[in-house]
Amino acid sequence: MPHQPNLHRKYAAGAVSAALVGLSFTATVNASGFLDLDGNAHKEAILALADQGIIAGYSDGTFRPFNRITRGDAAVIVARTLGLLDGKNIPSTTFTDLHTVNASTQEAIAKLAGRGIVSGFTSESFRPLDTITRAQMAKYIVAAFGLPLTDAETDFPDVNPNSGLAVYVAALANAGITVGKNDGTFGFHDPLFRGDFAAMIYRALTMDSPGTQPITIKGDDRGNNLRNGEAKTFTVTLINPVSNKPIEGAELNVTFAENVGTDFSAKRNVIVTNGYGNSNIPYQSDDGQKAEVKIKTDKNGKAVFTITGSNATVTPIVFLDGSNQTWDTKGGIIIKTQDGRFDEKYEFHAKAEPVTFSTTPYNISITGQRTNYAAIAETDENGNIIEHNGREYKIYVTKPDGTAFAGGTVNVGIYQLLDGVLGNEPTGSYFPEFIDENGRYLKQGQVKLDAKGEAVITLASTDVNDSAEPIVWIDQNYANNAQPGTLENGEPMSDQTKVEPTNFQPSRIDNGSLGAKLTVIEDDSNAVKKFNMLLLNQSGKPFMPGKEVKAKVTFEVVNTGTHRIEINTSLFHNLQLKNAVDATKESDTVAIEVGGRVTISGETLSNTITLSANAVDGVSSVKVTGSAVLDANVGNESNSVYVYTNDVEVNLPYHYDAEVTAIKVDTNGNGKPDQIELTFTKEVYNIEPGDFRIGIVPASQSTKYGKKLILKFNEEALAGDTVLKYDPYYSGAEVLTDEFGNKVLPFTFVFPIQPEEVEEPAEEPIAEPEGNSPNPATEVSALVSDENKMDEPAVAPSVQQSETESDVPEEIPIEVQLSNETNSSELQESNNLVNIEIGLNEQSSETLN
Structure with a gap:
């Protein structure tokens, strides 16, 4: 049995100040x-x-x-105990939060940290006031x-x-x-x-000192929690406690506490590299096996080593191997019987704090949408995929601090192919998002997350009864783990115990609320909103069994607004109305008064059916619920399945034909009009110049004065025949409305070529009309006409006196409104223009000339 090392000094060199050694502590x-x-x-x-x-x-x-x-005050007491507070040779420190304490506390913390006696929470944070x-x-x-x-x-x-x-x-x-x-x-x-x-x-x-510890070990400032593959360097110092001198050329062993006394090999696969570049995983097993790593001190008694690993926590130990360890007074050491094994009771040693290598603890979740049954991919007669179906999975990733991994890249694969379990490999599943250069769908790829740290991928399959689930991981590559895109041990990955697998079956109608979806499509051209109910398969895609989808469809419709609404049912077969309250039917239209309701039923021969709703006389709103029962012979495991949608409530806009007159105006006095002045019967809002065009030329500027709207054009656009069109789709942003939000339907004005002027003496001075520039050279009055009455004789207009006191030619507006019988959507679909023509009799011609 080795002997206890012979100690010739009580206190560790440099630990307790010599001024305090042997003090008599008697209260005074x-x-x-x-x-x-x-x-x-x-x-x-x-x-x-x-x-x-x-x-x-x-x-x-x-x-x-x-x-x-506090931590700071404790440091001061320890530093005073060691006799360190002399205001000299204060080392630098990486702590950035010491400005909150006085100079003595800062000195104490810096000197103790330099000696490895105290440490911070991080390399920058000591928290002296905690x-x-x-x-x-x-x-x-x-x-x-x-x-x-x-x-x-x-x-x-x-x-x-x-x-x-x-x-x-x-x-x-x-x-x-x-x-x-x-x-x-x-x-x-x-x-x-x-x-x-x-x-x-x-x-x-x-107390009686337990003896000198001649070995000290200090790690670098990288902290003790490292990512897999990172390295931490330690500096070891060996000093003779008798002479207080460094020992040069001494060999020390490095091992890990966790690898001492193992069964047969290393428990922690962490590599030690010495100053000569030699690397190994040190351990000593109870059956006599061992692996050594040795370091050698320089003239300052120092030696270094580096450790690196993955998914392990280790406690580095540096020890002087051998028995009968005796110090001489000249700074040397006598060691006998070295066996390369660590004996804690009899060998001088030093332990560092534990070091942990791990992945960056990203939190990766994968949530499957809908149920864990999905439809297989559908193909054409040539085997080409025409609909993937499949199941969507939502990926969400957060960083260690809990914030979203915004913009990050993750790897996505199929778990059954990557779990390392034999027999799980065969699967026809794939990801439609990943395609190679030959157009083939892949089973693995990379996805970039959005600003919320989220992404959606689809897992699809061509095989009936196939089962699979996605796996997501983040590459963390280093020297011994350097294969991008390859799932390797230790890389952060999704918790597969929380990921639902998907089973793939032939397409069938889904049940209940998952089997139908009600969407709303707005047609701004005629203020109609279409409610489209689509029948869905188990993947949430349109149910397409390759034949007619016969079903009985029902819509519950409630007028929740403030004006009467109309429902178009022209697409229904065998229409039936039930439970009608303040609702009447005329032809294909069902009118529902405010607060009224009705149940509309019919048949469809496809996977979708639509009804349309529009407001009458003013804006309103409607609530619609849909349901369907499939035919008993539809097949595809879908016979007599009942599906329904959630309530959908939307506002119904009201569009009206504006009553408006128009004239060309010359503001430059050169006989060439450069403006069009529109006068509405009621004020309009949400004006965009780009919505008014002559040909392809938009108005460059608009100015509104009450009910008047001045549109600025270039002179070339207003020369000769002029067709002014208003259409909110030109700019796609705003729509003309009245003060109640009712929208103006698109309209068109046609200005004919102006007849040559015949100079005649004016009977009275020319006055400037309100809102126009002085001395208009040309004024042509135009108005919206009913195309159904275009062939009727023009009616002589009445002459209206200008509102100003100036003497000007009288403005002669001819006001004709769009007939209520004219449907604006029909006009739009046929591309017919509503012409605004001037009807002038002899009297009006003479007046203009």
Whole structure:
């Protein structure tokens, strides 16, 4: 059995200040003034530390032993204990939150962090104003006094041995510095009080030292939670505790606590690489097997090694292998009987904090839409796919901080092909979104997520009774895992226990609300809204069995608005009306008064049927519900299936024929009109110049004065025959409406070529009409005419006096409205123009000339 190493010095080199070694801690009168320590169990320790200047009280003469202590204040006390606060040689630190504390606290934290005694939550965050916990305090004291680290097992029920700080609590307990709280717990997460901290510092200073730890180990600033494939570098320092000098050329072994005492091989596949580039996975098994990695110190007693791995947590250990380890006074070391195996009880060693390699913890969810039964792909007579059907899956990915993985790229594959289980491979499933250069659909591909971290993919199949499910993962490639697009061990992936598989069957009608969909299509040209009910298969696609789909269809229609509505039922076969309330039928139209309702039934021979609704005399609204019962002989497992839709309620606009007159106006005085002035019988809104065109030339500008609308055109557009058209679809944004929101139907004006002017003496001065530029050279009056009355003789217009006091030729509008019998949708479909012509008799011609 190896012997315990011979120790010739009590305290770890550089740990506790020589000024404090051997101090006699006896309370003096200098600290006897604390007013609140009578009966306190830690009075002796508090007074002793106060006498030595390590701790202090408050200005009111109290010590307040039950006050909580912050992480920053604890660092100051430890630094004073070690004699480090001299204001000199303050190292830099990466912590960015120390500006909240004073200079002494900043110095204490920087110097302790440089010695590996304290650490932050991250490389940038120390949180000096946070209350320190008893577990964090354990690390401070163990690291400051060089207490040996063994295992993390303790008798405290509240200390989880898997916690990173458990090993320090165990070291503190093994050294007799703490016995825990009165209830038998250690108080692992409890706040630390000033009195308790003073007592533990005092015990650490007055106990018999367990001996020097000549090996120190410090990791780089990358933290202890790394992504798979990343590396962390450690620097080891070996010092002779007798001479306090570095040892050059010494060999140390590196291993992992988790790989010591294994069954037959390494439990953690984490690779160690030494300074010479040699790599291995160190371990020692109970059956005598082992693998070693050695490092060698330089003239400064330092050596480095690097670890990297995936999906593992390891605790690096550096140890001096061998028995009879004895230090000489010249800085050397005598070691015998080396076997390459770590013996914690008899070999000098140092442990680093555990390091975890893992994937970036993305959260990937896949949610199947509808049910887990989908229709197989449909093909034509040549076997070409004409409808994929399939099932949609929604992908949603969040980053470790819980925010969406916006714009990220994920891999999508078929789980049965990638799970590594034999016998799962055969499947006819594929993703319609992924196509190769030959037009073939693929079983794997990549998808870019949207700004919400979402994407939708479809899983389809050509095989009946096929079952499959998608799997989603994110590439995280590194040296030993570098195959983009390939699912590899350790990469973040979807939780397949929560992903529903899909079973593929021949297309059939789905049941209930999944078997029908009611959509609304608006026809702005005639203020009609069409309610289209479509029968769906189990994939939510149109049910197409390759033959007539006979079904009895029913619509429940309710007038929920403020004006009468009309329902067009011309597409129904064997129409029936039931449950009519304030509803009447005339031909193919059902009129429903405000608050009325009716049930409309009929038959269809296809997978869709449509009814149309429009408002009468003003805007209104309607609520529609659809349902259908398939014929008993439709086949495809769909006989007599009942389906229905949810309620759909929409507003019904009202379109009307505007009563409007128009004239050309010359504002330049050169005899060439450059404007058209429209006068409506009531004011209109939502005007866009681009909705008014002459040929393909839109109005360049519009100006509204009450009921008048001035449209600016170039002179060429207004020369000769002029056809002015208004159509809201020209610009596609706004529609002319009145003050109630009723929409103006498209209209057309035709201006004929103006007859040559004959100069005659004017009987009275010319006055300027209101809203026009002075001295109009040409005024031609035009109006909307009823194309059904175009051949009737023109009626001589009445002469209207200008509203202004100026002397101008009188404007002679001829107002003819579109007949209510003229259906604007019919006009649009036939591309017939509603001509606005001027009917002038002899009297009017003379007046204009």
